Amino acid sequence: MSEPINVVVTGAAGQIAYSLLYQLAAGSVFGPNQPINLRLLDIPVMMTVLDGVIMELEDLALPLLREITPTADPNVAFKDVAAAFLVGSMPRKEGMERKDLLAANAEIFKVQGKALDQHARKDVKVLVVGNPANTNAWICSHHAPSIPKENFTAMTRLDQNRAQAALAARLNVSVDKVKNVIIWGNHSSTQYPDAAHATVNLQGSTKPVPSVVNDDNWLNTTFVEKIQKRGAAVISARKMSSAMSAAKAAGDHMRDWWIGTKPGEWVSMGVLSDGSYGIPRDIVFSFPVAIENGQYKIVQGLPINDLARSKLSITSKELEEERTEANNVLQNK
Ligand code: NAD
Numbered sequence: 001m002s003e004p005i006n007v008v009v010t011g012a013a014g015q016i017a018y019s020l021l022y023q024l025a026a027g028s029v030f031g032p033n034q035p036i037n038l039r040l041l042d043i044p045v046m047m048t049v050l051d052g053v054i055m056e057l058e059d060l061a062l063p064l065l066r067e068i069t070p071t072a073d074p075n076v077a078f079k080d081v082a083a084a085f086l087v088g089s090m091p092r093k094e095g096m097e098r099k100d101l102l103a104a105n106a107e108i109f110k111v112q113g114k115a116l117d118q119h120a121r122k123d124v125k126v127l128v129v130g131n132p133a134n135t136n137a138w139i140c141s142h143h144a145p146s147i148p149k150e151n152f153t154a155m156t157r158l159d160q161n162r163a164q165a166a167l168a169a170r171l172n173v174s175v176d177k178v179k180n181v182i183i184w185g186n187h188s189s190t191q192y193p194d195a196a197h198a199t200v201n202l203q204g205s206t207k208p209v210p211s212v213v214n215d216d217n218w219l220n221t222t223f224v225e226k227i228q229k230r231g232a233a234v235i236s237a238r239k240m241s242s243a244m245s246a247a248k249a250a251g252d253h254m255r256d257w258w259i260g261t262k263p264g265e266w267v268s269m270g271v272l273s274d275g276s277y278g279i280p281r282d283i284v285f286s287f288p289v290a291i292e293n294g295q296y297k298i299v300q301g302l303p304i305n306d307l308a309r310s311k312l313s314i315t316s317k318e319l320e321e322e323r324t325e326a327n328n329v330l331q332n333k
């Protein structure tokens with residue numbers, strides 16, 4: 001059994017955290033031999049709710065869960081953390097685009113970036129879930145200059161899981177048979193869910209998804225739009241944004257980053273662009289990544305056709321606009 005690591009979850013009294021905390025405590029993210037101390041950050045008015053969440057965590061009776069620290073102080077929450085799930089922020093309501101959330105949420109990620117800079121381990125792995133996730137991750141990293149920029153990531157794993165599930169349903173196979181679908185760009189309606197490099201395992205043999213689906217119109221329009229609009233569809237039906245699936249995706253993202261991906265397989269993560277695939281630098285853009293020893297690398301050399309190129313350009317432009325907007329919001333505070 002290893003020494004416990006400190007893990008912070010922000011927005012700990014909220015919906016996503018409610019599902020995420022169980023996964024962390026049960027060992028399904030950091031593994032069955034990794035005890036954890038949980039730091040639970042929320043705002044002062046939520047401390048009583050958080051007390052109830054802590055009672056439930058205690059009542060899980062799970063051996064990997066060691067200390068639990070509820071707090072409204074980022075300086076306490078981020079002390080010596082090895083992993084950070086930045087969930088806390090206002091969710092999108094019906095009719096809002098993620099961009100609308102910048103004004104409400106940018107300041108949170110500035111404050112938390114500074115707290116990470118001062119208090120976290122320098123190798124901390126940061127996953128931003130709170131929307132607009134990509135630009136919030138960018139804000140956070142800019143306010144934490146002592147932590148490497150590659151330690152800040154944004155969640156597009158929910159989009160990947162949605163895309164994988166949609167392809168599996170179309171092909172009438174279980175979801176584990178579909179691999180290597182890619183989410184490019186922003187976690188927003190401009191994202192590009194790309195099945196061009198995806199594979200499906202049919203009776204033990206691996207085949208390219210496009211040739212098995214054999215319907216470019218479905219892949220290039222129906223499929224793409226379904227994934228782009230899925231978050232809005234959940235909000236419209238539930239009157240609240242996705243939470244169970246978002247928490248599962250956050251666990252998947254961190255587990256793969258912590259433990260690694262299998263040879264020949266990749267996952268999508270929002271990471272600081274290094275100019276790969278001609279994407280502008282200094283935006284947090286979702287790329288396919290392969291992970292080994294806790295380090296991810298953007299998968300290189302995948303062919304990009306004209307359609308994909310135009311979609312990549314739309315979503316990268318949106319991220320550049322969000323970056324400008326974030327700078328405006330933070331300067332006017
Ligand atoms: P929620 O409203 O249920 O919970 C948010 C929690 O954050 C609340 O308890 C709130 O008090 C807390 N909070 C607010 N400001 C805070 C601060 N400064 N510090 C710490 N905590 C703070 O919302 P939720 O459903 O859990 O969603 C959280 C965020 O995740 C939203 O922004 C939502 O849009 C986003 N989200 C992202 C994805 C994704 O795929 N990236 C998916 C689903 C939801």
Ligand code: LMR
Binds near residue numbers: 091131230231
């Ligand atoms: C989602 O994709 O479900 C979340 O980001 C919530 C939203 O605002 O769409």
